[in-house]
Amino acid sequence: MDTRSSHLTAPGRSRSSQSISPSHSASASATSSIHKRKLASDDHAPPFPSSLSDTRDGALTSNDDLESISARGADSDTGDESEEVVDEEYDDSSMRKFTATRLENSNVSGPATAAARNKLKTENLVKIEPADVAKDSGINNNTNNNAANAAVSGAAGSATGIFTDNIQTGGAYSSREESLKREEEAGRLKFVCVSNDSVDEHMVWLIGLKNIFARQLPNMPREYIVRLIMDRNHKSVMVIRRNQVVGGITYRPYVSQKFGEIAFCAIMADEQVKGYGTRLMNHLKQHARDVDGLTHFLTYADNNAVGYFVKQGFTKEIFLDKERWHGYIKDYDGGILMECKIDPKLPYTDLSTMIRCQRQAIDEKIKELSNCHIVYPGIDFQKKEAGVPKLSIKVDDIPGLREAGWTPEQYGHSRFKTTNPSLDGASNQKSLTAFMRSLLKAMHDHPDAWPFKEPVDARDVPDYYVIIKDPIDLKTMSRRVESEQYYVTFEMFVADVRRMFSNAKTYNSPDTIYYKCATRVDAHFSSKVQAGLQSGIKIQP
Numbered sequence: 001m002d003t004r005s006s007h008l009t010a011p012g013r014s015r016s017s018q019s020i021s022p023s024h025s026a027s028a029s030a031t032s033s034i035h036k037r038k039l040a041s042d043d044h045a046p047p048f049p050s051s052l053s054d055t056r057d058g059a060l061t062s063n064d065d066l067e068s069i070s071a072r073g074a075d076s077d078t079g080d081e082s083e084e085v086v087d088e089e090y091d092d093s094s095m096r097k098f099t100a101t102r103l104e105n106s107n108v109s110g111p112a113t114a115a116a117r118n119k120l121k122t123e124n125l126v127k128i129e130p131a132d133v134a135k136d137s138g139i140n141n142n143t144n145n146n147a148a149n150a151a152v153s154g155a156a157g158s159a160t161g162i163f164t165d166n167i168q169t170g171g172a173y174s175s176r177e178e179s180l181k182r183e184e185e186a187g188r189l190k191f192v193c194v195s196n197d198s199v200d201e202h203m204v205w206l207i208g209l210k211n212i213f214a215r216q217l218p219n220m221p222r223e224y225i226v227r228l229i230m231d232r233n234h235k236s237v238m239v240i241r242r243n244q245v246v247g248g249i250t251y252r253p254y255v256s257q258k259f260g261e262i263a264f265c266a267i268m269a270d271e272q273v274k275g276y277g278t279r280l281m282n283h284l285k286q287h288a289r290d291v292d293g294l295t296h297f298l299t300y301a302d303n304n305a306v307g308y309f310v311k312q313g314f315t316k317e318i319f320l321d322k323e324r325w326h327g328y329i330k331d332y333d334g335g336i337l338m339e340c341k342i343d344p345k346l347p348y349t350d351l352s353t354m355i356r357c358q359r360q361a362i363d364e365k366i367k368e369l370s371n372c373h374i375v376y377p378g379i380d381f382q383k384k385e386a387g388v389p390k391l392s393i394k395v396d397d398i399p400g401l402r403e404a405g406w407t408p409e410q411y412g413h414s415r416f417k418t419t420n421p422s423l424d425g426a427s428n429q430k431s432l433t434a435f436m437r438s439l440l441k442a443m444h445d446h447p448d449a450w451p452f453k454e455p456v457d458a459r460d461v462p463d464y465y466v467i468i469k470d471p472i473d474l475k476t477m478s479r480r481v482e483s484e485q486y487y488v489t490f491e492m493f494v495a496d497v498r499r500m501f502s503n504a505k506t507y508n509s510p511d512t513i514y515y516k517c518a519t520r521v522d523a524h525f526s527s528k529v530q531a532g533l534q535s536g537i538k539i540q541p
């Protein structure tokens, strides 16, 4: 029997029963309203599963801090104390005592001790520096950007038309990552990886993180959260802003197995869905690969958080050899086991630069193959009545059309053709105009055409134009036909006719005379089109 697994099972525990954050579900309440949440059925289970108090390696029991740490602290996640989840089983005085004693010790210690502590601090704090990461990953931002920029401006210089740099620099992912990266570079934000190393500052951060987990993962026993955070086999990657913990991920690296188990992951309520969770995960991956030598992460994701983990590259399918992880990780009820492979090369903390370079390379390639980046001056397309252009513009004169591969044979792209193949484009257009004219007359002469002959008068039907945004009538269509410029295809004409009837059926209910007129004139129109087609007009399939 594998004794490891029996130690590690955490039955009946799910990290959170919380609703998805507001941006993910309109019906969800804010994540801070924990007190309203329905806790899972195991709420009345002992706060500390007996199986969890056991440890493989005695790391927890060697942890003298744990003796005095209660699972309750001064929660600072949302700052709203009224929302505190009160669990009378815990005594927070020991936590206060612990914190106070630590701070007191740090204040009274002499210079030698302070120097030693600072040394320890620097040694233990794994500060994740973006510059180093970029260097390690072989990405030199400046060089790459400059090269890409030079290529872009070269292409711009060689373009003959007016060149507009319409390259999008990035999507939401990249811009969030870039803005957080800038914050890091400016020193306003830092990502650190710490464990319980007795350094005062780290302990304060770990307690801050504990408070966030306790609030964001309300179904997780607080004792258990404290236990894992303070366990020296666990590490916590945290995002710190103005010396306050914004969120973090606590994980256990199984170095011999080359995988890590993410135990908890949370961002404080006010700061969710701003990109911190993604950046945190990217820092974690970079650190776990470069410092711990891990190749995979496994986690039991809460149902609500599966979407987040999927976006971080986690899958529900587990590819990692079961032998490598089975018996090592803890089971959680209500969670879904997910895996993420850590790429051996990706510059995780500088993905946005990589994406930008890739994007620029693709844009360069597109420019080599097409002219779509050249923007020509617009056409003065002022319209007079009935939407007919004031100026007659020859298609050939439209700037850029020929350069885009257009040929006069494609004029109108109409499927309308007379059966006489000898007719050229102009004669074909005349024949089309004659056919449309005859169809208009046929509709006009129909006894039920009276509602469609003129535009609807807003004085008679005040809300008509509120409901019908694209009105049309036989008179307007007649103007368009007679302009011989508007309906360059038969399909455009038919679209206007269909819209005229659908407008009538949208505004009027089926029992009205208008609705019935529309049905009858529409049928008449269709029969006339059929008759026209039989008598020599051809619409190509």
Ligand SMILES: CC(=O)SCCNC(=O)CCNC(=O)[C@H](O)C(C)(C)COP(=O)(O)OP(=O)(O)OC[C@H]1O[C@@H](n2cnc3c(N)ncnc32)[C@H](O)[C@@H]1OP(=O)(O)O
Pocket: 015, 016, 020, 021, 023, 024, 031, 172, 173, 216, 217, 262, 263, 264, 265, 266, 267, 268, 271, 272, 273, 274, 275, 276, 277, 278, 279, 299, 300, 301, 302, 304, 305, 306, 307, 308, 311
């Ligand atoms: C192993 C475990 O600990 S499971 C428990 C996970 N923790 C929780 O559920 C606690 C409450 N939630 C949180 O603390 C946070 O919302 C986290 C940690 C889940 C995500 O952190 P955030 O900072 O909000 O994530 P971030 O802003 O980087 O969002 C990244 C993407 O994931 C999406 N996302 C964030 N949270 C969720 C979610 N719960 N469900 C689905 N998608 C989500 C975001 O919309 C965003 O999508 P986009 O890139 O398409 O715009």
